[in-house]
Structures are given as C-alpha cells and as structure tokens.
Amino acid sequence: MALADIEDKDGNRIMLAEINVWADIIATLMVAVGLGFWAFQIIGNFATGRMKRKFIGKQWPHHDAIVPPLPKIMHGVHVTSMIALWITGLLIRFPVIVNGRTPLKYIHFVAMYAVIIIFVMRLQYAFARDSKEFAITLKDIKNSPRVLGYYMFLGKAYPHLMKYNVMQKMTYGLLFPIFLTVMAFTGFGLMWPKTVLGFLAPLAGGVAAAAAWARVVHYLSAMFLLMFTMIHVCLSFIEDYPALLMFFGLTKQEAHAPHGHTTHPPTTEPARPYAN
Amino acid sequence: MAIQLIPRQLNRPAPMRTSARLSGLVALATGFFFCLVPAIAQAAPVDFTIGIPGKTGCLVCHGDPKLTEVKSKKVLYISESVMLGSVHKDVPCTKCHTDFDSAMATQSHQGKNTDSKKIAGLSCKNCHEHAAQLKVYDKSTHGRLAMGGDDKAPTCADCHGSHEIKSLKKNKAYRAEFRMNAKQVCGKCHQKYYASYNDYYHGRAYKTGAADAPACWDCHGAHEILPADQTESKVAKGNLAKTCGTCHPDSRAGFANFGALIHGRDTMLGKNLLIKYKDKLLTWFGDTFLGSKEAAASGKPAAAKP
Numbered sequence: 170m171a172l173a174d175i176e177d178k179d180g181n182r183i184m185l186a187e188i189n190v191w192a193d194i195i196a197t198l199m200v201a202v203g204l205g206f207w208a209f210q211i212i213g214n215f216a217t218g219r220m221k222r223k224f225i226g227k228q229w230p231h232h233d234a235i236v237p238p239l240p241k242i243m244h245g246v247h248v249t250s251m252i253a254l255w256i257t258g259l260l261i262r263f264p265v266i267v268n269g270r271t272p273l274k275y276i277h278f279v280a281m282y283a284v285i286i287i288f289v290m291r292l293q294y295a296f297a298r299d300s301k302e303f304a305i306t307l308k309d310i311k312n313s314p315r316v317l318g319y320y321m322f323l324g325k326a327y328p329h330l331m332k333y334n335v336m337q338k339m340t341y342g343l344l345f346p347i348f349l350t351v352m353a354f355t356g357f358g359l360m361w362p363k364t365v366l367g368f369l370a371p372l373a374g375g376v377a378a379a380a381a382w383a384r385v386v387h388y389l390s391a392m393f394l395l396m397f398t399m400i401h402v403c404l405s406f407i408e409d410y411p412a413l414l415m416f417f418g419l420t421k422q423e424a425h426a427p428h429g430h431t432t433h434p435p436t437t438e439p440a441r442p443y444a445n
Numbered sequence: 446m447a448i449q450l451i452p453r454q455l456n457r458p459a460p461m462r463t464s465a466r467l468s469g470l471v472a473l474a475t476g477f478f479f480c481l482v483p484a485i486a487q488a489a490p491v492d493f494t495i496g497i498p499g500k501t502g503c504l505v506c507h508g509d510p511k512l513t514e515v516k517s518k519k520v521l522y523i524s525e526s527v528m529l530g531s532v533h534k535d536v537p538c539t540k541c542h543t544d545f546d547s548a549m550a551t552q553s554h555q556g557k558n559t560d561s562k563k564i565a566g567l568s569c570k571n572c573h574e575h576a577a578q579l580k581v582y583d584k585s586t587h588g589r590l591a592m593g594g595d596d597k598a599p600t601c602a603d604c605h606g607s608h609e610i611k612s613l614k615k616n617k618a619y620r621a622e623f624r625m626n627a628k629q630v631c632g633k634c635h636q637k638y639y640a641s642y643n644d645y646y647h648g649r650a651y652k653t654g655a656a657d658a659p660a661c662w663d664c665h666g667a668h669e670i671l672p673a674d675q676t677e678s679k680v681a682k683g684n685l686a687k688t689c690g691t692c693h694p695d696s697r698a699g700f701a702n703f704g705a706l707i708h709g710r711d712t713m714l715g716k717n718l719l720i721k722y723k724d725k726l727l728t729w730f731g732d733t734f735l736g737s738k739e740a741a742a743s744g745k746p747a748a749a750k751p
C-alpha cells in the first residue's frame with residue numbers, strides 16, 4: 170500500500186495535507202526549543218556565576234593548537250550559505266515578497282551548490298587531517314553523562330578528552346553531515362522529481378506524491394538544522410566567546426603552550442578552568 | 446444646416462478627427478441633450494451609418510468624455526482608442542448591444558432601459574467564433590444560472606470585461622495580466638474562496654504574483670466550472686489527479702489528497718488537535734505549575750505560523 174493511499178477513519182485521504190499543517194507546528198516548536206535553549210543557558214550561566222567568571226574573569230578554555238585557516242574559511246562560507254538557504258527557503262514556503270519565488274529560487278540554488286561543495290571539501294579535509302577529532306570513542310560515551318550534566322548546570326567540570334566533547338562530536342560528526350545529506354537529496358528531489366525520486370514513486374504513490382513527501386522532509390530537516398544551529402551558536406558564544414571571534418577571523422588566536430595530553434592524563438584535566 | 450455635415454464627416458475612416466471637429470456640437474449636444482438633441486434628431490433624422498468599423502454613429506455621442514447620465518452620474522463615455530485596441534475592433538456596437546439597432550444611432554434612446562450586463566454581456570453567444578466557449582459555458586453552473594437570468598451569476602462580460610478585451614491566445618502580456626487578476630475575475634463574487642485560497646505553493650504564492658502558481662481556472666476550468674460534488678467537475682475527487690497532473694508529473698489519486706489543503710489550510714490549522722487544545726493546555730499548565738488562571742490567560746503563545 171502506497172503511503173499516500175492511507176485513509177483516515179472517515180475514509181478521507183487527507184494525510185498529506187494534515188501532515189503539512191503538523192509540519193508547521195513542529196517547526197514552530199523546534200524554533201521555540203532553540204530559543205528556549207538560549208534562555209535556559211543564559212539564565213543558568215548567570216545563576217551559577219559562570220557568566221561572570223567567563224566574561225569578566227576571562228576564564229576561557231585553553232586551546233592546545235592553533236586552528237588552521239582552511240576549516241575557518243570553509244565554516245564561514247558554509248554558514249553564510251546556510252543562512253541564505255534558510256531565508257530563501259522559508260520565503261519560498263511562506264511567500265511575502267511580491268513575485269519573489271523566481272529570484273529566491275535562484276539564490277537558493279547558488280547557496281545550495283556552495284553548501285554542497287564546502288560539505289564535500291570539509292569531508293575530504295576531515296579524512297585527510299582531523300577526522301580523529303570527530304570520532305566518538307568509548308571514553309566519550311562514558312563521559313557523556315557528565316558533559317550533559319555540565320550543560321544542564323547539574324555538574325561542574327567534566328574531564329577533557331579531545332578538542333571537542335561528545336555533544337560537539339555528535340553534532341559536528343553525525344547530525345550535521347547526516348542532515349546535510351538528507352537536505353541535498355530531498356532538495357535535488359524537488360528540482361528533478363522524476364530523476365531523483367522516481368525510484369520512490371511506487372512507495373509514495375506517484376512521482377508527485379514522492380515530491381510532496383520530499384518537501385515535508387526537506388522542510389522539517391531545515392527546521393531541525395535550524396534548531397541545532399541555534400544551540401550550536403548559543404554554546405559557542407557562551408562557552409568560548411574568544412574562540413568564536415577567532416573562528417570567524419575577528420581576532421588572532423594566541424599561541425598557547427601545548428599542555429594537557431602530553432603532560433598529564435586527559436581524565437585529570439579540568440577542562441573548564443572556571444568549573445563552578 | 447450644420448447638422449447635415451455630420452453624416453459625411455462621420456463616414457470618414459478616421460472618426461477620431463471627426464469628433465474633434467464636432468467637439469463644439471457634441472459638447473452642446475451633451476449639455477442640452479435631454480431637451481435639444483431629441484428635438485433636432487426627430488425633426489431632421491440624419492442618415493448615420495453604423496458601418497464598418499461600426500462605431501461611428503454611436504460614438505458621436507458616446508465618444509464624448511463628458512457624456513454622463515445626469516441623475517446616476519454614470520459615465521457613458523466609450524473610449525474609441527480602447528475599442529480600437531481591443532480584439533473586437535471590427536465588431537459593430539450593435540452586435541453586442543443587440544437591443545440597440547442602427548436606427549438608435551440616429552435618435553436618442555433616452556429612457557431606454559437596457560441591462561448591458563445581461564444583454565451585451567451574453568451577446569457573445571451570437572458569434573460563431575465563441576461557439577466553443579459557449580458549448581461548455583452552457584453546461585456549467587455559471588452558464589446555466591446566467592442563461593436562466595440569475596443576476597448573481599457571471600455572464601461572459603463579468604469575467605472578460607466589455608470594450609477592452611484583448612486576445613488571450615496571441616497577446617502574451619494581456620494573458621499574463623489576466624492570469625494575475627483572479628481577485629477581480631473570480632474574487633469579486635467568491636470572496637470566501639479567494640481568501641481561503643491560501644496554501645503554501647499555490648494560493649499564497651499566487652497572491653504575491655508568482656507566475657507559475659495556478660490561477661483559479663487552472664484547477665476549476667474557465668468555462669466548465671461545476672461544483673466539486675458533480676462527477677464532471679475538474680475538482681471532483683475522481684478528476685483531481687488529472688487536474689493537478691497538468692503541473693505535477695505522475696500525479697495520482699493519493700497525491701490529490703493535498704487538494705484538501707488548497708482552500709483548507711486555515712480551517713485545518715484551526716482544527717488541529719494541538720492548536721484546538723492549546724488554550725486548555727495553557728490553562729492546565731497555568732493551574733498546575735503557576736497556580737493561577739491569569740498567568741495562563743496572559744501567556745498566549747505565538748500562533749503556529751512562522
């Protein structure tokens with residue numbers, strides 16, 4: 170039975186239509202969660218005094234190595250294009266600009282090629298240079314409750330293992346790549362439904378239906394990524410503001426003497442010197 | 446004797462200049478129409494010819510921008526340049542205003558009550574060029590009602606206009622303009638459905654001018670419009686897949702269930718469980734966690750439209 174032929178209890182086939190309405194509600198909730206996370210972090214950081222220690226006491230995390238320029242540049246281009254994709258994509262779904270669809274699509278397509286190229290380049294760079302930094306190890310998994318506890322203001326510091334913690338590794342190494350792949354697939358599906366989604370037609374009940382489902386997935390993935398990026402931005406801002414500035418090339422990274430893993434076992438390092 | 450100059454002048458192929466020369470007289474005729482012209486016309490009938498292009502006679506009076514009905518202030522001026530630019534430039538006035546004959550041009554038709562909307566508006570049926578449209582229109586809801594004399598149903602002219610009609614097939618700019626004009630063409634009578642035509646890719650996009658978004662008639666048809674519960678209707682359940690298929694490749698019955706959203710987005714949002722119960726939820730939340738009903742009432746959440 171094709172997806173689109175599923176009937177509700179009254180025998181009406183309005184599932185696809187209803188799901189689009191639900192998609193809007195879920196998207197709104199996801200944005201709300203993203204905003205809520207900001208509120209939670211700001212309140213928590215003030216309440217626990219972390220904010221003061223970080224922004225006034227200047228107790229920021231130490232960095233083992235200078236971040237090379239290439240990932241920074243790639244990230245910068247990527248972020249710019251992603252923002253363009255969100256704006257144009259949302260304006261395509263909720264049009265407000267007079268006769269905006271055609272130019273918006275044009276911008277969406279330029280930005281989307283930029284994102285795909287950067288994504289492939291970053292993957293290549295990761296495999297050549299820094300994939301280790303994103304690998305999730307057993308230690309990471311064991312460490313994860315403490316990391317989570319730290320972000321929820323339940324615990325103090327957590328042992329520093331590598332450049333990124335588990336949450337970061339999951340976000341950078343799994344969520345972002347997976348969702349970008351989904352976005353690219355469904356996005357191309359919307360551009361060339363027959364070619365890209367043809368093989369799904371029997372399941373969905375025709376190419377048109379497959380495109381309609383692809384649209385729902387594309388939209389929800391975009392909003393899910395938006396939620397995660399809001400969290401990502403919030404943490405990079407609050408946890409390591411100097412690194413954020415440096416990461417966007419606004420300040421120069423100070424050379425910091427290598428410390429840590431060569432001089433003491435990682436489990437004993439106080440990752441966050443300002444641990445509350 | 447001046448009046449006898451009129452016929453010869455009127456038969457000239459460029460009636461525009463004729464009326465210019467006659468402007469003095471026409472102004473006079475307009476000003477004193479109700480007392481003067483009838484008297485002159487009846488006393489000395491002039492041999493107007495309503496020849497090809499056929500406007501000459503009628504435009505002696507109707508070509509004057511100031512020709513206005515005194516009581517109702519209705520402007521009776523017919524712009525000649527607009528008529529000449531229309532697809533019907535070779536159609537004599539009386540072919541549409543069938544209740545006016547050539548003789549009328551020579552006389553006043555003061556007090557003649559004509560319902561231009563009904564008579565001229567349906568006159569299109571008299572010409573074999575329009576037989577094709579008439580055939581489907583006759584069977585449509587609109588046609589049946591209008592032919593039966595229902596004032597609320599659209600005659601051909603309600604959708605197409607009257608003197609300014611241009612070719613939809615050949616004139617691309619006019620067709621594009623017409624396509625974007627559904628608010629006028631259908632919306633003036635179907636306000637509710639125009640307003641509810643509000644889904645993502647079709648209605649909203651259409652209203653912000655997206656040329657690839659469907660106009661009402663891409664789904665409903667132009668002349669063959671029927672209610673959705675009639676099997677021949679283009680938006681009947683059984684035909685919807687084919688109708689949507691004009692734009693969506695391989696559209697099948699299951700896909701057509703999106704049709705419910707085309708006019709139904711707002712209603713569906715309203716019926717959605719979460720939104721329906723959001724007030725109850727909030728009250729419950731307020732009672733349970735904040736311990737007050739006021740807190741819940743003031744904390745109205747944003748509606749689910751990002």
Ligand code: HEM
Nearest residue numbers: 254255258259261262281352353356357359360384388391
């Ligand atoms: C990576 C490859 C991508 C491709 C090929 C792609 C392509 C498309 C296409 C063809 C559309 C439909 C536009 C139309 O024709 O009306 C669309 C819509 C959209 N895109 Fe993308 N896109 C991509 C990535 C993204 C990304 C990364 C985001 C956001 C993070 C995004 C956000 C959106 C949104 C929000 C819509 C509107 C969805 C809707 O109407 O329901 N896209 N995209």
Ligand code: HEM
Nearest residue numbers: 240241244247248251252341345398401402405412413416
């Ligand atoms: C749009 C989606 C975004 C994605 C997919 C994304 C992805 C990533 C990834 C994969 C990394 C790991 C480092 C690297 O790739 O070299 C990273 C790091 C970083 N991102 Fe993003 N990012 C996004 C948006 C943003 C935005 C909008 C900001 C800030 C306004 C931001 C700030 C940072 C910072 C400061 C780091 C460095 C974190 C650190 O080294 O600890 N990102 N991001």
